[in-house]
Structure formats: structure tokens, C-alpha cells
Amino acid sequence: MVASYKSSDREFEAGQDLFSLGKPCDSIYNLTEGWVILYNLLEDGRRQILHFALPGAVLGFHPGDSAMMTYGAQALTDVTVSSIPHKALLPIVKQQPEFGLRLAWLIARDCSLAFDRLTSIGRHSASKRVAHLLLKLFIRYRAQWPGNQIEEMHLPLTQEDIGDATGLTSVHVNRVLGDLRKDGIVKFHYRRLQIINPDKLIDVARIDPQLVLSWIR
Amino acid sequence: MVASYKSSDREFEAGQDLFSLGKPCDSIYNLTEGWVILYNLLEDGRRQILHFALPGAVLGFHPGDSAMMTYGAQALTDVTVSSIPHKALLPIVKQQPEFGLRLAWLIARDCSLAFDRLTSIGRHSASKRVAHLLLKLFIRYRAQWPGNQIEEMHLPLTQEDIGDATGLTSVHVNRVLGDLRKDGIVKFHYRRLQIINPDKLIDVARIDPQLVLSWIR
DNA sequence: CGGCTCGTTGAGCTGCATCAAGGAAAGTGG
DNA sequence: CCACTTTCCTTGATGCAGCTCAACGAGCCG
Numbered sequence: 001m002v003a004s005y006k007s008s009d010r011e012f013e014a015g016q017d018l019f020s021l022g023k024p025c026d027s028i029y030n031l032t033e034g035w036v037i038l039y040n041l042l043e044d045g046r047r048q049i050l051h052f053a054l055p056g057a058v059l060g061f062h063p064g065d066s067a068m069m070t071y072g073a074q075a076l077t078d079v080t081v082s083s084i085p086h087k088a089l090l091p092i093v094k095q096q097p098e099f100g101l102r103l104a105w106l107i108a109r110d111c112s113l114a115f116d117r118l119t120s121i122g123r124h125s126a127s128k129r130v131a132h133l134l135l136k137l138f139i140r141y142r143a144q145w146p147g148n149q150i151e152e153m154h155l156p157l158t159q160e161d162i163g164d165a166t167g168l169t170s171v172h173v174n175r176v177l178g179d180l181r182k183d184g185i186v187k188f189h190y191r192r193l194q195i196i197n198p199d200k201l202i203d204v205a206r207i208d209p210q211l212v213l214s215w216i217r
Numbered sequence: 218m219v220a221s222y223k224s225s226d227r228e229f230e231a232g233q234d235l236f237s238l239g240k241p242c243d244s245i246y247n248l249t250e251g252w253v254i255l256y257n258l259l260e261d262g263r264r265q266i267l268h269f270a271l272p273g274a275v276l277g278f279h280p281g282d283s284a285m286m287t288y289g290a291q292a293l294t295d296v297t298v299s300s301i302p303h304k305a306l307l308p309i310v311k312q313q314p315e316f317g318l319r320l321a322w323l324i325a326r327d328c329s330l331a332f333d334r335l336t337s338i339g340r341h342s343a344s345k346r347v348a349h350l351l352l353k354l355f356i357r358y359r360a361q362w363p364g365n366q367i368e369e370m371h372l373p374l375t376q377e378d379i380g381d382a383t384g385l386t387s388v389h390v391n392r393v394l395g396d397l398r399k400d401g402i403v404k405f406h407y408r409r410l411q412i413i414n415p416d417k418l419i420d421v422a423r424i425d426p427q428l429v430l431s432w433i434r
Numbered sequence: 435c436g437g438c439t440c441g442t443t444g445a446g447c448t449g450c451a452t453c454a455a456g457g458a459a460a461g462t463g464g
Numbered sequence: 465c466c467a468c469t470t471t472c473c474t475t476g477a478t479g480c481a482g483c484t485c486a487a488c489g490a491g492c493c494g
Contacts, residue, residue, distance in 0.1 A: 004440075038332070038333075040332065040336040042336075042340060042423070043423070046340055047340075048335060048336040048339045048340050050332045050335055050336070051332070059355060061321065061322075061325045062322070062325065070329055070332070070333070071332055089318060090314075090318065093310075093314040093315065093317050094314045097307075097308065097310040097311045097317060098307065098317075098322060099313045099317070100310050100314060100315075100316070100317015100318045100320065101306060101307065101310050101317045101320070103317065103318070103321040104278065104317060104320040104321040104324055105278075105279070107321055107324045107325050107328055108278045108279065108324050110328055111324055111327055111328040111331060112287055112288075114328060114331040114332060114335060115255070115257065115267045115268070115287070115288055115331060116287070118257075118265060118267055118334060118335055119257045119259075119265040119267070121335065121338050121339050121384065122265045122338050122383070122384030123259055123263055123264075123384060124267050125450095126449075126450070136403075141219065158471085158472065158473090159472075159473070160472080164298060166339070167338065167339030168450075169342060169450075169451060169452080170452080170453090170472090171450090171452080171453095171473095171474090171475090172379065172449090172450055172451070173480085174242050174473065174474060174475085175450095175474090175475085177473095178474080178475095190459075190460095190472085190473090191471090206259070206260070341481095342481075343481075343482065343485095375439085375440065375441090376440075376441065377440080385482075385483090386482075386483060386484080387440090387441085388442090388443090388482090388483080388484085389481090389482055389483070390442095391441065391442060391443085392442090392443085394441095395442080395443095406441090407440085407441090407491080417492090
């Protein structure tokens with residue numbers, strides 16, 4: 001990605017934190033392999049998952065002038081990243097100005113995904129939230145293998161993770177998944193996601209089918 | 218901001234859209250005066266407010282490769298912006314590489330604020346959500362006049378706006394605001410916000426007081 | 435004055451949380 | 465290979481925070 005700069009590769013095991021809430025982080029990471037979640041913890045131990053990062057994502061860019069991260073990042077699967085120290089960013093953009101724009105673009109995309117989730121959590125019912133999440137993850141995952149027409153995937157999440165992402169309890173997620181299964185829309189069992197009826201899923205998720213098409217191709 | 222490039226100024230009246238959901242937007246805007254909300258509309262007419270933009274914010278940077286905006290932007294007050302066509306961005310960063318980084322930084326900040334709101338909406342009770350919103354807006358507003366120790370401000374929102382931002386109904390927002398008033402924490406009446414007891418507000422909003430201090434100075 | 439928009443308050447209902455208990459996979463150590 | 469543990473899933477009963485529906489009040493504007 002950045003020819004002129006030697007970015008150093010690094011690996012994390014599933015469950016490890018790439019960086020933690022309230023701690024400094026001196027590099028940005030470009031995720032090359034695996035799944036990472038960004039999350040927030042409350043004092044009472046509950047959690048809100050903020051974002052699912054897939055290969056190609058940029059992580060750890062400082063959101064403020066303080067070097068402290070306001071959220072944590074945890075590897076969902078084994079993960080490989082290439083890291084660039086923050087100090088190297090300015091030299092890099094001076095040599096490769098497009099890099100800065102590309103960075104801004106990547107972050108804007110994450111921001112837009114966050115906005116989507118805000119709408120989902122703020123205004124939709126439990127089943128719509130879950131359907132929306134599954135559909136989006138499925139589409140983003142599939143986008144990595146263009147042309148591949150799978151409707152089954154390995155989704156490295158527990159029902160608790162889904163709850164933490166949608167603002168629900170794992171108990172209620174379980175019931176919603178049960179309904180989706182009964183209605184022949186989606187099966188999710190032990191980290192295996194099958195889309196039985198994509199059209200119905202799009203309908204339940206309350207997403208404009210036109211929009212979905214535009215994502216797919 | 219960008220000396221080499223003639224950015225053109227533009228004004229919008231309160232209530233006008235700077236850009237709309239599902240339509241193209243060929244420029245980015247740097248907000249110089251006024252309040253702007255970013256929002257999403259559902260088919261049934263309900264709304265989710267995604268972000269409150271204050272002077273200094275950058276708006277309209279494309280979140281995807283399509284030139285369509287996935288959310289709308291509406292002026293809450295009369296607004297002035299300086300606009301830069303998207304086509305001019307590449308030439309600008311070539312001449313001023315730091316510009317790209319600064320852009321990324323601004324967008325990352327908005328993203329971080331969106332993450333905050335996600336946590337608030339996903340995991341907190343109604344009173345915490347409202348308190349959190351008011352506190353954040355107050356702090357961000359006051360940050361524009363450093364050193365100023367006001368605890369009263371003009372907040373150009375209706376209770377419906379607050380509901381749309383927190384994922385609540387305006388009816389329930391009204392009750393929550395009533396409670397906050399009764400408890401001597403905050404008064405919000407006809408677009409005038411008074412913070413009566415900042416410490417209690419921070420407590421109700423479930424925000425780490427340390428963190429608040431770090432925002433203030 | 436009459437027609438807005440916005441705020442206020444009450445009554446009743448419901449979607450999701452909470453609490454609780456048990457089942458089924460998968461991992462671990464002998 | 466089998467006990468044992470841990471993690472995750474499943475299901476039921478009960479309660480409540482916030483929604484819905486409804487009506488009215490209060491400022492504001494033409």
C-alpha cells in the first residue's frame with residue numbers, strides 16, 4: 001500500500017486486544033487478515049460493539065488530540081495487520097499525497113457504517129436490527145470474493161456478540177434468531193450463517209433492495 | 218484553511234438541506250457558522266439524527282464510491298459554509314499534503330462521536346441518553362469559546378429533535394426533561410439550556426468525570 | 435382572532451429485559 | 465477413551481421502561 005515506507009507486519013491471536021480503551025496507541029493498523037471488533041465497555045461490565053472491521057480496514061487512527069483511544073479493538077479471529085507508526089504518517093503523505101485522501105475515505109466509510117447502525121439501533125425493532133446486522137456482515141464478507149455466489153459463511157460471533165452489537169440481550173437475540181429460522185429466512189448456528197431466503201431478509205431488515213444491489217455490484 | 222485554493226462561500230437558511238439522502242453531492246463543506254444535523258429518514262417518516270455538526274466540521278465527504286449521500290444534512294440555524302468541489306481535493310492534497318491528514322482527523326473525530334452515541338443509545342436508559350446528549354452538546358458548544366465559563370446556552374433543538382437523536386419519542390423526552398428539571402440538574406425550555414448542577418449531570422450521563430475534564434481543557 | 439408548532443400530562447399496552455434453570459457442544463486432562 | 469469443565473445455546477415466567485394514543489395548554493405569527 002505504501003511503497004516508500006516499510007510497514008511492519010504483526011499478528012494477534014483470537015481474543016487478544018490490538019489496543020485498549022483508555023490507553024495510548026502509537027500506530028495505525030491496516031487489517032490484512034481476520035476479523036476485529038471495536039467496542040466500548042461500561043462500568044457495570046456490559047459492552048457495546050461499535051464496529052466490525054474486515055480486511056482492508058484501518059484501525060487505531062486517533063480520534064482526538066489525546067493519544068488515548070476512546071474505544072478498544074479485539075481480534076475475533078487470528079489476525080494479521082501491517083502497522084505504521086503515527087509519526088510516520090506525515091512523511092508518508094508528503095511523499096504520497098493521495099494516501100491522506102485514501103485514509104480519509106476509509107474512515108468516512110466506517111463513519112457511514114456507524115451511522116447505519118445508529119439508525120438501526122435507534123429506530124428499529126429487535127428482529128430488524130438483527131436482520132440488518134447479519135445482512136450487512138454477509139454482504140461485506142462476500143464483497144471480498146467478488147463474483148462468488150455463496151449464501152453461507154463462517155461468522156465468528158456468539159449470540160452475545162450479536163446482542164452487544166445490536167443493543168439487545170443475548171437471550172432476546174436467541175429468540176429473534178429462532179423466529180428467523182422458523183420463518184425460513186436465516187439459520188445461524190454455532191458460528192455458521194446460512195441465508196435461506198435473501199429477499200425476505202432484505203425485507204425484514206428494512207433495507208432498500210435497490211441499495212443492496214448497488215452494494216453487491 | 219486552504220490558501221492555494223479559492224473556496225467559495227455559501228449560505229443556507231435554517232431548515233434548508235445542504236444535501237439530501239440518496240442524492241449526489243459534488244462538494245465538501247467546511248461549516249463556518251451555525252448548526253447542522255446529519256440525519257436518516259425511515260420509510261414511515263420517522264427520523265434518526267446521526268450527528269450534530271458545529272463550526273469547524275467537514276460535511277459531505279463521500280462515504281462510498283458512489284456519489285450518492287447515504288444521509289441528509291439540514292441546517293438547524295442559518296448557516297455559512299465554504300465549499301470545495303470533490304474534484305479539487307486531489308490537486309489540493311498534492312500541494313498541501315497535510316490537508317489530507319487533517320481531513321482524516323476531522324472525520325475520525327466525527328466517527329468517534331458516532332461511536333459514543335452508539336454506546337449511549339444501545340446500552341443506556343432514557344435519562345442517561347438525554348443527559349449524555351445535552352452534556353456533550355454543551356461541552357462542544359462551550360469549546361468554541363475557550364475560557365468562557367457559561368452554564369447557559371442557546372440550543373436550537375425541539376424535544377422532538379432530542380428524541381430523534383436519542384432514539385426516543387418526544388413524549389418520553391418531555392418526561393425525562395421534567396425529571397431532570399425537578400431534580401435540579403438541567404433546565405431546557407424553548408431552546409434555552411441551563412446547566413444547574415454540572416456534577417449531577419455528569420453523574421447521570423454516566424461519563425467519567427476525568428474524561429470530561431480532559432475535554433474541557 | 436384563528437391556525438400553527440411545540441410542550442405537557444394521563445392511561446394503557448407491549449417489546450424487550452431480567453431472572454432462572456437446564457441442555458448441548460467443544461475443549462481439557464487423565 | 466471417558467469424566468469434567470467451560471462456553472454457548474435454549475426456553476419459560478415475570479416485570480417494567482418506554483411506546484402509543486389522546487387531549488389539552490402555551491407561545492407565536494399572520
